[in-house]
Amino acid sequence: MTNQFGALLRRLRRQAGLTQERLSERSGIGVRTIRGFETGERTDPRVATVRMLADALALAPADRDELLAAAAGPTGPEPSAPPEAGGTGHVSEHRPEPGASAGRSRSALHDTLAETADQLALTVGTRWQREEEQRQIQDPFPLPVRWQAADEHLMDHWANIRRAPAGERPGPLDLAGELDGILDAYQRLPSGRLVVLGRAGSGKTILTVRFVLDLLRKRARANAVPVIFNLGSWSPTTTSLREWLxxxxxxxxxxxxxxGPGGSTLAAALVEADLVLPVLDGFDEIAHGLHRAALEALNATTLPMLLTSRPAEYAAAVAGTDVLTSAACVELVDLTLTDVVNYLPRTTRRTSAEATVWDPVLAELRERPDSAASVNLAAVLTTPLMVMLARTIYSNTPDHDPATLLDTGRFGTPEALEDHLLDSFIPTVYRYQPDTGQHRPRRRQWDPDRAEHWLGYLAGHLHRLGTHDLAxxxxxxxxxxxxRAAxxxxxxxxxxxxxxxxxAGVLGGFLGGFDVGFGVWLRYSLADALIVGGTAGLAFGSMHWLTSRPGGTTFEPSRVHIQFRGSTRKVRRRLARRIVVGLAGGLMxxxxxxxxxxGVQGILSGYLETWLRAGLIDASVWGLVFGLGAGLVYGLMSWLEAPLDIRLAASPTELLNTNRRTVGLQLLVWVPVFGLTVVLGGVLSVALLQGILGPLVFTVLGGIVWGLVGGIGGGIxxxxxxxxxxxxxxLARIWLPLRGRLPLAVTDFLDDAYQRGVLRQAGAVYQFRHARLQDHLTNGFRARQRKTHSRKSRRRKPD
Known part of the structure; x- marks a missing residue:
């Protein structure tokens, strides 16, 4: 930040007739911070801070834009004017009108980010509208998710929430409401910070989706875009909130x-400009022991946000540090029997003129509320999750009678009923396909038991990684x-x-290799293929092991596609790193x-010393050729990349297809370039090392063979x-299916699980429909594994 910002802030403050102390009271920013800005002692104010100052000064749009542009600083040197006619030849400094250059810079920055934010808003809205339809939230109508104000000790002072000046003590706001009023409740909070608490399955995710869609419908151009982020993957001790976002x-x-502007990415620019409103879902899903650190990290920012959590985890974090600064807090309440009675009959077909399969069950709940069956079932049907499970299993499945839920002999407790609903969900959605009356392709049929086994493995996989994101x-x-490396x-x-x-074998045989006899040629070619394949497998397996972290997150999908032109914007550090990796692999x-x-030729021929010497010479030549070739070609990849279209809406399948095309295009570059590099490198190496290592021979046929093998094999x-x-x-298409962990058509299986409502899409990853379902599948998979191991152990025991 230059002194221009401090001088402009001082001028605007004085025009408003405010002292530094009074501006501090209005904005909520410390007087020392304001004094530091005006004197130039403090630099780099965040955009959120500048906006709070602009709000407190009640600036006109033109003054507000000028203040934001001044905070961004200059974009380059000011131009000089030509010498005056008849002058001495000295160049006089050109002085543009105050704010002209900054205005042009601000306009360009504003337009770029505004367009990006608008495109992001369209993508986010489309994605979550599709997700809401997929989950049948509006069919026939949304369950009435309600909330009330949480305990006072879980929220900040109302003076902070309402941004009251010092000395004023405003009263609390009435925060109670229902699903369709979530946006209104949020917008009545001047701080723009709201915490939503609710137990498992209470409807927190339904509420966040509705909040995002309602806000997007009313969003003005260039305003912040609400984006849902699952907090389960955030490590607040190693990554700041803005970096993680x-x-x-x-x-x-x-x-x-x-x-983006300033050399960063568009994503970073949007976050820094506060054009992303974080909807942080799942505070309770952050790794155990990090909730306190996460809350402290959230309090280190001034970002507005909506945060969801289970009550116990949030309360523990508050007890360990402090409440979320300037945040109000509400807690979701249970569904009532009336809610259930109004909802479930409308989710199924009528069995007669006015009756449905749910009527006997609901009549039992109304007429005998104190019976053991009614008490258990009423306790279960208090959350949207359990109501939706009951609907899926019993509303449109003729062979399932909801009266089963009243059987206290099978389900003596509410917990037993919940386990039954969770147990029955997967077999139901994979055994029965409702007739929607629409012309849609018939779903692929999967064996329910195998599907549950595969889903259990996936759930356990996520548990071991400590995340809910199925990437x-x-x-x-x-x-x-x-x-993995093996x-x-x-x-x-x-x-x-x-x-x-x-x-080398077949092509070389047709070019003269068969002259030695078919048997000799076959043995030689197979031995050579075994040596090359084994050595290459060891080299690439070692490279994979060395470049993989224990969590396996090193190799992420390409965010780019290949274009056949250079780019001056690429980072040299990435180029150098790729050259080093390629050099090491090729040399190995x-x-x-x-x-x-x-060594093998020496052992087979009996002339070990002679062949070892030849092997050392080959190692020197081919190590040099393949090392330099692989390093140069792998580095070349970084100069043939361009960003993806900003309008690309990444779903897991789209990202997979994009990455496959990227790798295919990389191979089209790698194979001919690396093959030619091997040929030319072989010729040059033989010429340079001729005489130093003894007489060396590099034939045209040998060059062609090694060029093809190096290009195609190295690319693979x-x-x-x-x-x-x-x-x-x-791993996912070969290794895990061979071990029975996943189906061969794993992509189709994941997409089908999403269509059946088992998974949901969250950007480029899948997630289980609910964390409770994921935990249930994990436990079931582990129980089956223990039984299998136990049976195998009994078989091994001698009689």
Whole structure:
């Protein structure tokens, strides 16, 4: 920030007739901070701080824009005017009108971010409208999610919530309301901060979706865009809130990775400009032990927000530190029997003129409220989650009678009833497909037991990773790192070995290799393919192990697509890192192949010393060739990338398809360039090392063979071991299905689970419809695994 901001702030404050102390009272910003701005001692005010000052000064739009532009600082040197006619030749400094350059800079910045925010708003609205329809929230009408004010000790002073000047003590606002009034309740809070508490299944996610859609419908151009973020993946001790929000935006909206104003990404610019309103869902899902740190990190920002949590976790965090600054707090209340009676009959067909399958059950609840069956069922049907499960299992399934829920012999407690509903959900949605009356393709049929097994594995996978985000590029990453590297290395080695046999063996045979006899040629070609494949598999498996972190999050989907032109905006650090990785991998393969090939030939021929010497020479030559070639080509990839379209709405399937196309285009570049590099590198290396390492021979046929093997095989190895899509193929499409953990058509299975309402989409990832369902599936999968291990142990015991 330059002194222009401080001088402008002082002038506007004096025009408003305010002292620094009075401006501090109005804005809620410390008087020391304001004094530091005006004297130039404090720099880089956040956009939110400048806006609070502008609000307190009640600035006109033009003055407000000028203050924001001054806070952004200059964008470049001011131009100089030409020498005056007849002058001495000295250049006189050009002085533009005050605010002219800043105004142009502000206008360009404002237009760019406004357009980006509008595109983001359209994408967010489309996504959550589709999600609301998928979950049948409006069919036939939304359940009446209600709330009331939470305990006073869980919210800040009303003076802070209402932004009252010092000395004033305004009273509380009436915060009680229902689902369709959530936006009004939020907008009555001057602080723009609201905490929503509710127990599991009480409707917190339904409320956040409705809040986002209602706010988007009334949003004015260039206003903040509400975006839902699941807090389960945030580590507040290592990542600031704004940095984490930026990362989540780039993951779910890849186009926001494009360069933005000031050299940052568009995502970072939107967050810093407060053009993203965080709707933070699941404070309770943050890793155990980090809730206090998370609350402290939230209090370190001035961002407006809506935060949801289960009551116990939030109350514990408040007891350990403080309330969320300037935040009001409400708590969701249970559904009533009247709510259930009004809702469930309208979700099913009539069995007669006025009767439905729910009528006998609801009559029991109304007429005998004190019976054991009524008490248990009434206690269960107090949350939207359980009501929606009951609807799914009994409303449109002719072979299921809801009167079963009144059987106290089977379900003696409310907990037993809840377990029954959770147990029955997966078999129901996979066994029965309702007739919607619309012309839609028939769903693929999955065996219910196998589907539950696969979903249980996925739930356990998320539990081991400590997240609720089911990302396709992380499937298999809960395995041990050594197991992942082994699976990747075996697949890469097998494919490269096949390429070596087809190119060097078959092609070489047709070009003269058959002259030695078919049997000799076959043994030699298979041995060579085994050596090349084994060495390459070891090299690429090792590279995968070295570049993978224990959590398996190193390889993420490409946020870019290939374009065949250079770019001066690429970061040199990424180029250098890729060159180093490629150099190490190529050197490992070249040296390994030379040594192994020489050793094997020496053992088979009986001339071990001679062949070891030849192996050392081959290791030197091929290590140099493959190391430099792989480093240069892998680095070249960073100069052939361009940002994705900002309007791209990333769903898991879209991101997977985009990443597959990216890898395919990379291979189209890699194969010919790396192949040619190997040929030219071989020629140059032989020429340079001729005489130093003894007489060296590099034939045209050998150059062609190694160029093809290096280009095709190296490209395959790179794709399998060093890209998110390749690891997805190796682990999720091959390894895990072979072990029975997932189906072969895992993409179809995940999309089908979303269509059936088992999963939901949250940007580029899936999530289980509810954390309670995920936990239930995890426990069921573990119980089945224990039974299987127990049976195997009994079989091994001697009689």
């Amino acid at each position: 930026t990362g989540q935006l780039v993951r779910d909206y890849p186009g926001l990775a494009a360069p 396709w590029w992380q499937l298999g990453t809960s395995m041990r790192r050594s197991s 699976a990747v290395g075996v697949l890469a080695g097998l494919l490269i070995g096949i390429v070596e046999w087809l190119v 393969f070249g040296v390994g192949y030379g040594l192994v090939f020489g 190895g790179y794709a399998i071991s060093l890209t998110a899509w390749g690891r997805w193929v190796a």
